[in-house]
Amino acid sequence: VNGVIEIPVVFHVIYNSASENIPLSQIQEQVDALNEDFNLQNPGRNTIPSEFQTVESNIGIRFVLEDVIRVSTKKRSWRPDDSMKFSSSGGSDVVNPQEFLNVWVVGNMPYRGGNILGYAQFPGGSWATDGIVLDHRFTGNTVYSTGRTATHEVGHWLNLRHIWGDGGCGASDFVADTPDSDGPSRGCPTYPTVSCGTNDMTMNFMDYSDDPCLNMFTEGQKVRMMANFENGGFRVTM
Ligand code: ARG
Ligand code: ZN
Ligand code: CA
Numbered sequence: 001v002n003g004v005i006e007i008p009v010v011f012h013v014i015y016n017s018a019s020e021n022i023p024l025s026q027i028q029e030q031v032d033a034l035n036e037d038f039n040l041q042n043p044g045r046n047t048i049p050s051e052f053q054t055v056e057s058n059i060g061i062r063f064v065l066e067d068v069i070r071v072s073t074k075k076r077s078w079r080p081d082d083s084m085k086f087s088s089s090g091g092s093d094v095v096n097p098q099e100f101l102n103v104w105v106v107g108n109m110p111y112r113g114g115n116i117l118g119y120a121q122f123p124g125g126s127w128a129t130d131g132i133v134l135d136h137r138f139t140g141n142t143v144y145s146t147g148r149t150a151t152h153e154v155g156h157w158l159n160l161r162h163i164w165g166d167g168g169c170g171a172s173d174f175v176a177d178t179p180d181s182d183g184p185s186r187g188c189p190t191y192p193t194v195s196c197g198t199n200d201m202t203m204n205f206m207d208y209s210d211d212p213c214l215n216m217f218t219e220g221q222k223v224r225m226m227a228n229f230e231n232g233g234f235r236v237t238m
Contacts, residue, residue: 001060001226004039008066012092012104013136014073014084020107020136027068029140030103033147034063034154037205037217044203044215049191052201055177057222066100078109080119082129094128098235101157102131103150105139118149120156123234132157148211155206155217158225159234163206169196173206175220184208 009031015021036042038059048056073090075083084091084104094102109116118134132153138145164181165171172180180196185207192199201207203215217225228235 001229004060004062005229006062006064007101008099009034009063009101009103010066010095011068012084012102013068013070014075014091014104014106015070015136016073016076016107020105021070021072022105022136022139024068026140026142027105028065030134030147030150031063031065033140034150037148037151038063038154042215044212047213048203048216049199051199052203052216052218055218055220056216057219059217059222059225061225063101067095069095076107078106080109080111080116080133084133085129085131094130097127097130101154104131104133105136106133108135108137109133118153120153122156123159123228130157144211146211148205148214151205152214155221155225158228160206160217160221160224162208163201163204175218175224177218177220178204178206181207186210188213 011027013022038061040058069092071092075090078084083089084106085094087093117138118132120132121129132150134149138149140147161173162184163173163178164183165173168182169180178201179198181200182195185200185202188210189202193202202209203213205214205217207214227233
């Protein structure tokens with residue numbers, strides 16, 4: 001892939017209460033945060049430890065706001081079961097998924113005693129459910145968010161795994177330059193934290209640290225993401 005890839009983004013704002021019907025300004029903040037993170041323009045970059053600066057990557061994807069679809073719904077909360085992706089179940093149908101990133105913004109997703117900030121579909125799933133889902137409180141800039149949940153979910157959408165490989169030491173994320181880790185980070189870890197014999201890359205967007213402490217993708221992650229756009233890749237038509 002040569003040059004910067006442009007991805008048009010369609011937001012589906014699915015609201016029950018008025019506060020869930022987030023303003024255009026908040027949607028634009030979210031697009032801006034994605035563009036920062038995928039083009040080495042995020043403000044937290046300067047906190048990346050020097051051992052990891054060497055693998056920090058400019059992904060080179062620009063996100064452009066294509067459309068905002070607003071749908072009033074009777075549903076007060078959601079499960080991460082893709083029901084928000086269909087008008088027949090109180091949501092909004094996907095738009096042109098072969099060319100657009102679809103983002104569904106919903107009220108809340110209680111799950112197993114907690115709350116899901118967002119979730120994504122990996123490449124290769126049904127086009128009808130292709131895209132990412134965000135809780136409106138973790139979209140753009142809010143008291144809980146600086147927009148990094150979308151960055152994390154777009155990482156999954158482009159085939160990235162969590163840096164701990166969803167297992168203990170030895171479980172792989174299929175990326176060589178993200179050090180092995182034994183599990184997700186929480187909060188804002190003070191560098192260095194060590195697991196599996198190496199310093200953890202807790203500031204990687206594919207870890208679970210808080211938004212202000214997620215600040216980088218690696219070159220290895222870029223290779224994995226770019227494979228989607230190369231010959232035979234999932235998103236080659238874009
Ligand atoms: N899918 C993850 C969750 O629901 C998203 C984590 C995003 N982390 C963040 N700091 N924004 O928990
Ligand atoms: Zn994740
Ligand atoms: Ca790794």
